[in-house]
Amino acid sequence: MRSRRSATSLVSQSSLLHLLALLPLVLLLWDVAWGNLSANPYQDLLKRTGSDAMILLLLSLAATPVFIITGFKEARKMRKVLGLYAFLYTAIHVFVYVGLDYAWDWGLIGNEILTKPAPKAGAAAFIILLLLTITSTKGWQKRLKKNWIRLHKWVYVAGVLIMLHFIWVQKSDITRPLLWTALLLLLLSVRIPVIRRWFSQRRSRRITARQRISP
Ligand code: HEM
Numbered sequence: 001m002r003s004r005r006s007a008t009s010l011v012s013q014s015s016l017l018h019l020l021a022l023l024p025l026v027l028l029l030w031d032v033a034w035g036n037l038s039a040n041p042y043q044d045l046l047k048r049t050g051s052d053a054m055i056l057l058l059l060s061l062a063a064t065p066v067f068i069i070t071g072f073k074e075a076r077k078m079r080k081v082l083g084l085y086a087f088l089y090t091a092i093h094v095f096v097y098v099g100l101d102y103a104w105d106w107g108l109i110g111n112e113i114l115t116k117p118a119p120k121a122g123a124a125a126f127i128i129l130l131l132l133t134i135t136s137t138k139g140w141q142k143r144l145k146k147n148w149i150r151l152h153k154w155v156y157v158a159g160v161l162i163m164l165h166f167i168w169v170q171k172s173d174i175t176r177p178l179l180w181t182a183l184l185l186l187l188l189s190v191r192i193p194v195i196r197r198w199f200s201q202r203r204s205r206r207i208t209a210r211q212r213i214s215p
Pocket residue numbers: 043046047048049050051053054057090093094097119121122123124125126129162165166169
């Protein structure tokens with residue numbers, strides 16, 4: 001009975017996750033369809049899809065710290081789904097830039113990427129996320145063995161490149177990207193062995209204390 005209830009709650013948790021991850025896309029399509037974008041629609045689309053991609057990637061990176069701190073096992077199961085949605089929004093973001101804003105003018109796009117730091121950092125992050133998405137299947141995990149873990153650690157590099165990209169695309173005030181960068185560094189710091197151990201020990205102590213109160 002209990003296992004059936006937990007399976008049902010897992011299904012509803014995962015449906016909720018898909019709904020929440022798709023919501024920004026639905027709202028974006030709604031605004032496109034009803035002409036609710038500003039006089040510079042490509043910039044609107046770039047800003048919205050860029051922010052959505054970054055937030056989903058940070059949520060995916062938050063899964064392990066949430067597990068380390070709280071012991072909430074489902075968080076780790078959400079990591080892959082969130083990462084894949086982050087790539088979906090990244091792909092739309094890059095499509096808006098390449099296909100809509102630059103009308104597939106590869107000469108101009110290449111020149112932008114080679115000469116300006118913001119598109120360069122964005123393109124590097126995009127290549128990393130593309131590789132991680134392609135190799136996210138069980139088949140690739142088996143094929144690459146230990147190298148799979150090594151490869152997927154590049155998500156941290158992608159995170160840093162995205163923050164640089166975010167800082168460099170700003171025309172003036174960089175408060176917002178700096179706040180997101182601080183959050184990324186906080187999430188990554190929980191993975192440092194000594195900090196990770198401290199949180200795990202605190203969690204074990206909490207569980208032992210709880211067991212003593214209600215044996
Ligand atoms: C080829 C790769 C990429 C290109 C050419 C590119 C291009 C751009 C451009 C032109 C903007 C500026 C929009 C504006 O304010 O006028 C922008 C903003 C942004 N991009 Fe990218 N991008 C790329 C990859 C990425 C990736 C991989 C991510 C994250 C996963 C990302 C996240 C963002 C964010 C967070 C913003 C700022 C949004 C805001 O101001 O709220 N970009 N991008």
